[in-house]
Amino acid sequence: MSKDFYTQFILPYAGIIIKICRAYTDTEEDFQDYYQEVCLQIWNSRKNFKEEAKWSTWVYRISLNVCMSLLKKRKKKQARSTDYIEVQNIPITENSFQDESLQLLYKAIRQLSELDRAIILLYLEENSYKEIATIIGTTPNNIGVRITRIKKQLKKLLDGKIY
Template sequence: MTEKAYLQKIEEHKGIILKVVNLYADDFEDRKDLYQEIVLQSWSAYSRFEGKAKFSTWLYRISLNVALTFLSKRKKANQIKESTTLQEHIAFELAELSERADFLYRAIKQLAEIDRSIIMLHLDGFDNTEISEMMGLSKGNTTVKLHRIKQQLTTILTQK
Protein backbone atom coordinates (compact mmCIF):
# COMPACT_ATOMS: atom_id res chain seq x y z
CA MET A 1 0.00 0.00 0.00
CA THR A 2 1.28 3.44 -0.80
CA GLU A 3 1.91 6.05 1.86
CA LYS A 4 -0.96 8.14 0.51
CA ALA A 5 -3.42 5.23 0.74
CA TYR A 6 -2.17 4.39 4.22
CA LEU A 7 -2.63 7.98 5.41
CA GLN A 8 -6.17 7.93 4.00
CA LYS A 9 -6.90 4.77 6.03
CA ILE A 10 -5.50 6.45 9.15
CA GLU A 11 -7.69 9.50 8.54
CA GLU A 12 -10.76 7.25 8.18
CA HIS A 13 -9.97 5.51 11.48
CA LYS A 14 -8.57 8.54 13.32
CA GLY A 15 -11.21 8.16 16.05
CA ILE A 16 -9.60 4.93 17.23
CA ILE A 17 -6.27 6.63 17.77
CA LEU A 18 -7.86 9.65 19.43
CA LYS A 19 -9.71 7.46 21.92
CA VAL A 20 -6.58 5.58 22.88
CA VAL A 21 -4.55 8.79 23.13
CA ASN A 22 -7.14 10.49 25.33
CA LEU A 23 -7.38 7.49 27.65
CA TYR A 24 -3.67 6.85 28.06
CA ALA A 25 -2.06 10.31 27.99
CA ASP A 26 -2.84 13.06 30.44
CA ASP A 27 -1.35 16.23 29.10
CA PHE A 28 -0.99 18.12 25.83
CA GLU A 29 2.57 17.08 24.99
CA ASP A 30 2.05 13.43 25.93
CA ARG A 31 -1.10 13.21 23.78
CA LYS A 32 0.70 14.74 20.84
CA ASP A 33 3.70 12.43 21.27
CA LEU A 34 1.54 9.33 21.70
CA TYR A 35 -0.55 10.15 18.62
CA GLN A 36 2.59 10.54 16.51
CA GLU A 37 4.08 7.34 17.92
CA ILE A 38 0.94 5.34 17.11
CA VAL A 39 0.89 6.61 13.53
CA LEU A 40 4.61 5.87 13.14
CA GLN A 41 4.42 2.39 14.66
CA SER A 42 1.32 1.45 12.68
CA TRP A 43 3.04 2.59 9.45
CA SER A 44 6.10 0.49 10.36
CA ALA A 45 3.91 -2.54 11.05
CA TYR A 46 1.57 -2.09 8.11
CA SER A 47 3.67 -4.20 5.74
CA ARG A 48 2.92 -7.14 8.05
CA PHE A 49 -0.85 -6.50 8.10
CA GLU A 50 -2.31 -9.62 6.50
CA GLY A 51 -5.94 -8.54 6.40
CA LYS A 52 -7.09 -11.47 8.55
CA ALA A 53 -8.74 -8.96 10.87
CA LYS A 54 -10.48 -5.71 10.04
CA PHE A 55 -8.16 -2.71 9.71
CA SER A 56 -9.90 -1.10 12.70
CA THR A 57 -9.23 -4.15 14.88
CA TRP A 58 -5.61 -4.23 13.80
CA LEU A 59 -5.22 -0.48 14.45
CA TYR A 60 -6.76 -0.86 17.93
CA ARG A 61 -4.25 -3.54 18.79
CA ILE A 62 -1.30 -1.47 17.54
CA SER A 63 -2.62 1.65 19.30
CA LEU A 64 -3.13 -0.14 22.61
CA ASN A 65 0.29 -1.79 22.49
CA VAL A 66 1.99 1.52 21.71
CA ALA A 67 0.02 3.27 24.48
CA LEU A 68 0.94 0.63 27.06
CA THR A 69 4.60 0.78 26.04
CA PHE A 70 4.42 4.57 26.20
CA LEU A 71 3.06 4.40 29.77
CA SER A 72 5.66 1.89 30.80
CA LYS A 73 8.47 4.13 29.57
CA ARG A 74 6.96 7.14 31.35
CA LYS A 75 6.69 5.27 34.63
CA LYS A 76 10.25 3.97 34.45
CA ALA A 77 11.56 7.46 33.82
CA ASN A 78 9.38 8.89 36.61
CA GLN A 79 8.07 11.48 34.18
CA ILE A 80 4.37 10.98 34.72
CA LYS A 81 2.89 14.37 35.34
CA GLU A 82 -0.18 15.13 37.37
CA SER A 83 -3.40 14.75 35.45
CA THR A 84 -4.75 17.79 33.80
CA THR A 85 -8.26 18.25 32.56
CA LEU A 86 -8.95 18.19 28.87
CA GLN A 87 -10.44 21.68 29.09
CA GLU A 88 -6.97 23.13 29.76
CA HIS A 89 -5.89 22.06 26.30
CA ILE A 90 -9.10 22.57 24.38
CA ALA A 91 -7.21 24.27 21.57
CA PHE A 92 -5.49 20.99 20.82
CA GLU A 93 -7.47 19.02 18.26
CA LEU A 94 -7.25 15.75 20.21
CA ALA A 95 -9.04 17.22 23.26
CA GLU A 96 -12.19 18.37 21.48
CA LEU A 97 -14.58 16.31 23.54
CA SER A 98 -18.00 17.18 24.91
CA GLU A 99 -18.36 17.79 28.63
CA ARG A 100 -20.16 14.46 29.08
CA ALA A 101 -17.48 12.55 27.17
CA ASP A 102 -14.80 14.27 29.23
CA PHE A 103 -16.57 13.19 32.43
CA LEU A 104 -16.69 9.61 31.19
CA TYR A 105 -13.04 9.68 30.06
CA ARG A 106 -11.96 10.93 33.48
CA ALA A 107 -13.90 8.11 35.12
CA ILE A 108 -12.38 5.53 32.76
CA LYS A 109 -8.88 6.89 33.46
CA GLN A 110 -9.34 5.86 37.10
CA LEU A 111 -9.51 2.20 36.03
CA ALA A 112 -6.53 -0.12 35.72
CA GLU A 113 -4.80 0.02 32.34
CA ILE A 114 -6.15 -3.31 31.07
CA ASP A 115 -9.66 -2.42 32.25
CA ARG A 116 -9.49 0.85 30.27
CA SER A 117 -8.76 -1.11 27.12
CA ILE A 118 -11.59 -3.57 27.70
CA ILE A 119 -14.26 -0.92 28.39
CA MET A 120 -13.09 1.21 25.48
CA LEU A 121 -13.44 -1.70 23.08
CA HIS A 122 -16.85 -2.55 24.56
CA LEU A 123 -18.07 1.03 24.19
CA ASP A 124 -16.95 0.98 20.57
CA GLY A 125 -19.23 -1.97 19.87
CA PHE A 126 -16.85 -4.89 19.91
CA ASP A 127 -18.42 -8.05 21.33
CA ASN A 128 -16.84 -10.11 24.10
CA THR A 129 -15.35 -12.62 21.65
CA GLU A 130 -13.60 -9.87 19.68
CA ILE A 131 -12.41 -8.17 22.86
CA SER A 132 -11.05 -11.43 24.25
CA GLU A 133 -9.15 -12.07 21.02
CA MET A 134 -7.67 -8.57 20.95
CA MET A 135 -6.70 -8.61 24.61
CA GLY A 136 -5.49 -12.21 24.73
CA LEU A 137 -8.04 -13.23 27.39
CA SER A 138 -10.58 -16.02 27.53
CA LYS A 139 -14.15 -15.04 26.65
CA GLY A 140 -15.31 -15.97 30.16
CA ASN A 141 -12.61 -13.83 31.76
CA THR A 142 -13.51 -10.94 29.47
CA THR A 143 -17.20 -11.24 30.40
CA VAL A 144 -16.44 -11.22 34.13
CA LYS A 145 -13.95 -8.35 33.83
CA LEU A 146 -16.43 -6.31 31.79
CA HIS A 147 -19.15 -6.81 34.41
CA ARG A 148 -16.79 -5.70 37.18
CA ILE A 149 -15.59 -2.72 35.16
CA LYS A 150 -19.18 -1.57 34.66
CA GLN A 151 -19.75 -1.83 38.41
CA GLN A 152 -16.60 0.21 39.09
CA LEU A 153 -17.65 2.90 36.61
CA THR A 154 -21.12 3.07 38.11
CA THR A 155 -19.56 3.65 41.52
CA ILE A 156 -17.14 6.28 40.19
CA LEU A 157 -19.79 8.14 38.18
CA THR A 158 -22.38 8.21 40.96
CA GLN A 159 -19.95 9.56 43.56
CA LYS A 160 -19.60 12.87 41.78
Protein backbone atom coordinates in the same frame (compact mmCIF):
# COMPACT_ATOMS: atom_id res chain seq x y z
CA MET B 1 4.79 7.41 5.64
CA SER B 2 3.09 8.07 2.35
CA LYS B 3 0.09 10.36 2.12
CA ASP B 4 -1.87 7.59 0.35
CA PHE B 5 -1.23 5.14 3.21
CA TYR B 6 -2.30 7.71 5.78
CA THR B 7 -5.44 8.59 3.82
CA GLN B 8 -6.42 4.97 3.14
CA PHE B 9 -5.31 3.07 6.23
CA ILE B 10 -5.08 5.52 9.13
CA LEU B 11 -7.49 8.39 8.55
CA PRO B 12 -10.61 6.17 8.35
CA TYR B 13 -9.64 4.72 11.76
CA ALA B 14 -8.57 8.00 13.34
CA GLY B 15 -11.57 7.87 15.69
CA ILE B 16 -10.30 4.62 17.18
CA ILE B 17 -6.80 5.99 17.61
CA ILE B 18 -8.04 9.28 19.10
CA LYS B 19 -10.27 7.59 21.69
CA ILE B 20 -7.54 5.25 22.82
CA CYS B 21 -4.91 7.99 22.97
CA ARG B 22 -7.30 10.25 24.93
CA ALA B 23 -7.86 7.50 27.49
CA TYR B 24 -4.13 7.16 28.13
CA THR B 25 -3.16 10.85 28.18
CA ASP B 26 -3.97 13.87 30.32
CA THR B 27 -2.56 16.70 28.25
CA GLU B 28 -2.88 17.81 24.64
CA GLU B 29 0.88 17.54 24.20
CA ASP B 30 0.95 13.91 25.37
CA PHE B 31 -2.08 13.16 23.20
CA GLN B 32 -0.30 14.49 20.10
CA ASP B 33 2.82 12.46 20.93
CA TYR B 34 0.82 9.26 21.46
CA TYR B 35 -1.21 9.79 18.28
CA GLN B 36 1.92 10.29 16.18
CA GLU B 37 3.60 7.26 17.73
CA VAL B 38 0.55 5.07 17.02
CA CYS B 39 0.46 6.22 13.40
CA LEU B 40 4.17 5.54 13.04
CA GLN B 41 3.82 2.05 14.52
CA ILE B 42 0.91 1.24 12.21
CA TRP B 43 3.10 2.29 9.28
CA ASN B 44 6.10 0.31 10.57
CA SER B 45 4.11 -2.87 11.22
CA ARG B 46 1.92 -2.81 8.11
CA LYS B 47 3.87 -5.67 6.54
CA ASN B 48 3.10 -7.86 9.58
CA PHE B 49 -0.66 -7.61 8.98
CA LYS B 50 -1.71 -11.11 7.94
CA GLU B 51 -5.41 -10.36 7.30
CA GLU B 52 -6.47 -12.95 9.90
CA ALA B 53 -8.56 -10.21 11.51
CA LYS B 54 -10.08 -6.96 10.31
CA TRP B 55 -7.81 -3.95 9.77
CA SER B 56 -9.73 -2.12 12.53
CA THR B 57 -8.79 -4.91 14.96
CA TRP B 58 -5.16 -4.47 13.93
CA VAL B 59 -5.41 -0.70 14.51
CA TYR B 60 -6.97 -1.26 17.96
CA ARG B 61 -4.25 -3.69 18.96
CA ILE B 62 -1.40 -1.46 17.83
CA SER B 63 -3.00 1.63 19.41
CA LEU B 64 -3.48 -0.11 22.74
CA ASN B 65 0.01 -1.62 22.74
CA VAL B 66 1.66 1.68 21.88
CA CYS B 67 -0.32 3.66 24.46
CA MET B 68 0.31 1.12 27.22
CA SER B 69 4.03 1.00 26.37
CA LEU B 70 4.34 4.78 26.37
CA LEU B 71 2.44 4.99 29.65
CA LYS B 72 4.80 2.46 31.26
CA LYS B 73 7.84 4.40 29.99
CA ARG B 74 6.39 7.63 31.37
CA LYS B 75 5.72 6.02 34.76
CA LYS B 76 9.28 4.64 34.93
CA LYS B 77 10.70 8.03 34.02
CA GLN B 78 8.58 9.75 36.67
CA ALA B 79 9.55 7.19 39.29
CA ARG B 80 13.20 8.06 38.70
CA SER B 81 12.52 11.79 38.97
CA THR B 82 12.14 13.29 42.42
CA ASP B 83 10.52 16.53 41.34
CA TYR B 84 7.76 15.67 38.91
CA ILE B 85 4.13 16.75 38.77
CA GLU B 86 1.70 13.90 39.28
CA VAL B 87 0.10 13.21 35.88
CA GLN B 88 -3.38 12.67 37.30
CA ASN B 89 -3.45 16.25 38.57
CA ILE B 90 -2.75 17.83 35.18
CA PRO B 91 -6.03 19.24 33.91
CA ILE B 92 -7.45 18.24 30.57
CA THR B 93 -7.32 21.19 28.20
CA GLU B 94 -10.61 22.94 27.55
CA ASN B 95 -10.80 21.92 23.92
CA SER B 96 -10.03 18.25 24.61
CA PHE B 97 -13.72 17.45 24.99
CA GLN B 98 -16.71 19.73 24.59
CA ASP B 99 -19.13 17.64 26.65
CA GLU B 100 -18.65 17.76 30.44
CA SER B 101 -20.08 14.26 30.94
CA LEU B 102 -17.63 12.92 28.37
CA GLN B 103 -14.80 14.61 30.27
CA LEU B 104 -15.91 12.91 33.47
CA LEU B 105 -16.15 9.54 31.74
CA TYR B 106 -12.61 9.80 30.33
CA LYS B 107 -11.33 10.96 33.72
CA ALA B 108 -12.93 7.89 35.33
CA ILE B 109 -11.55 5.61 32.61
CA ARG B 110 -8.04 6.97 33.27
CA GLN B 111 -8.43 5.76 36.87
CA LEU B 112 -8.75 2.13 35.69
CA SER B 113 -5.85 -0.26 35.21
CA GLU B 114 -4.24 -0.26 31.78
CA LEU B 115 -5.94 -3.50 30.75
CA ASP B 116 -9.36 -2.46 32.06
CA ARG B 117 -9.01 0.82 30.16
CA ALA B 118 -8.36 -1.08 26.96
CA ILE B 119 -11.30 -3.41 27.51
CA ILE B 120 -13.83 -0.68 28.28
CA LEU B 121 -12.71 1.42 25.30
CA LEU B 122 -13.22 -1.54 23.01
CA TYR B 123 -16.60 -2.22 24.63
CA LEU B 124 -17.68 1.41 24.21
CA GLU B 125 -16.80 1.11 20.53
CA GLU B 126 -19.41 -1.68 20.40
CA ASN B 127 -16.95 -4.46 19.65
CA SER B 128 -18.22 -7.94 20.42
CA TYR B 129 -16.77 -9.88 23.34
CA LYS B 130 -15.11 -12.15 20.78
CA GLU B 131 -13.44 -9.20 19.00
CA ILE B 132 -12.29 -7.73 22.30
CA ALA B 133 -10.93 -11.12 23.38
CA THR B 134 -9.01 -11.39 20.10
CA ILE B 135 -7.47 -7.95 20.52
CA ILE B 136 -6.62 -8.41 24.21
CA GLY B 137 -5.61 -12.05 23.95
CA THR B 138 -8.10 -13.78 26.25
CA THR B 139 -11.47 -15.53 26.10
CA PRO B 140 -14.88 -13.94 25.45
CA ASN B 141 -16.14 -15.26 28.82
CA ASN B 142 -13.30 -13.52 30.62
CA ILE B 143 -14.15 -10.30 28.78
CA GLY B 144 -17.79 -10.54 29.90
CA VAL B 145 -16.80 -10.90 33.54
CA ARG B 146 -14.27 -8.06 33.34
CA ILE B 147 -16.74 -5.70 31.65
CA THR B 148 -19.28 -6.28 34.41
CA ARG B 149 -16.64 -5.46 37.04
CA ILE B 150 -15.39 -2.45 35.10
CA LYS B 151 -18.92 -1.03 34.77
CA LYS B 152 -19.40 -1.32 38.54
CA GLN B 153 -16.06 0.38 39.16
CA LEU B 154 -16.85 3.20 36.73
CA LYS B 155 -20.27 3.71 38.32
CA LYS B 156 -18.63 4.11 41.73
CA LEU B 157 -16.10 6.56 40.33
CA LEU B 158 -18.72 8.59 38.48
CA ASP B 159 -21.14 8.61 41.41
CA GLY B 160 -18.33 10.16 43.43
CA LYS B 161 -17.85 12.74 40.63
CA ILE B 162 -14.08 12.41 40.31
CA TYR B 163 -12.21 15.70 40.41
